[in-house]
Amino acid sequence: MRKNVETSVNPEVFYFGEDMPRKPKKPCNYPGCPNLTDELYCPIHKHQCNIDYSKYKRDKFDKTFYSSPEWLKVKRRQLLEEPFCRECLKKGIYTKATMVDHIKPIKQGGDWYDPSNLQSLCWSCHSKKSIEEGSRYGKKVYTY
Numbered sequence: 001m002r003k004n005v006e007t008s009v010n011p012e013v014f015y016f017g018e019d020m021p022r023k024p025k026k027p028c029n030y031p032g033c034p035n036l037t038d039e040l041y042c043p044i045h046k047h048q049c050n051i052d053y054s055k056y057k058r059d060k061f062d063k064t065f066y067s068s069p070e071w072l073k074v075k076r077r078q079l080l081e082e083p084f085c086r087e088c089l090k091k092g093i094y095t096k097a098t099m100v101d102h103i104k105p106i107k108q109g110g111d112w113y114d115p116s117n118l119q120s121l122c123w124s125c126h127s128k129k130s131i132e133e134g135s136r137y138g139k140k141v142y143t144y
């Protein structure tokens with residue numbers, strides 16, 4: 001097969017200096033964005049899409065984790081060992097716990113399965129904590 005001379009040239013070496021030939025810019029791929037770019041997205045949306053993507057990946061990962069058999073096993077054991085909501089108990093109220101919470105959130109390096117990082121909470125205390133964490137870190141926190 002005949003080698004294509006044009007594409008076999010290393011562009012980094014071939015195109016140098018200020019006379020670097022430029023490919024015509026295309027409109028940003030982001031819907032409704034008028035900016036022109038050499039890449040798929042303009043710098044603004046390139047950044048934005050990276051954020052969206054890592055957020056999507058993280059949310060998906062959270063979902064996978066919280067429905068994994070390992071976690072459900074840990075959760076069941078934790079609820080057996082500590083059947084009452086820890087937060088409610090602090091106020092002297094016995095509320096049946098239905099949620100298992102990571103005291104130090106995973107996102108901050110908390111251990112997934114370490115019993116000392118787990119606490120049983122009732123639904124209302126858990127969602128309160130989730131909301132506080134969510135607003136403090138500006139992230140959506142899933143409640144299970």
Ligand SMILES: [Zn+2]
Nearest residue numbers: 028033042045
């Ligand atoms: Zn754009």
Ligand SMILES: [Zn+2]
Nearest residue numbers: 085088122125
């Ligand atoms: Zn509670």
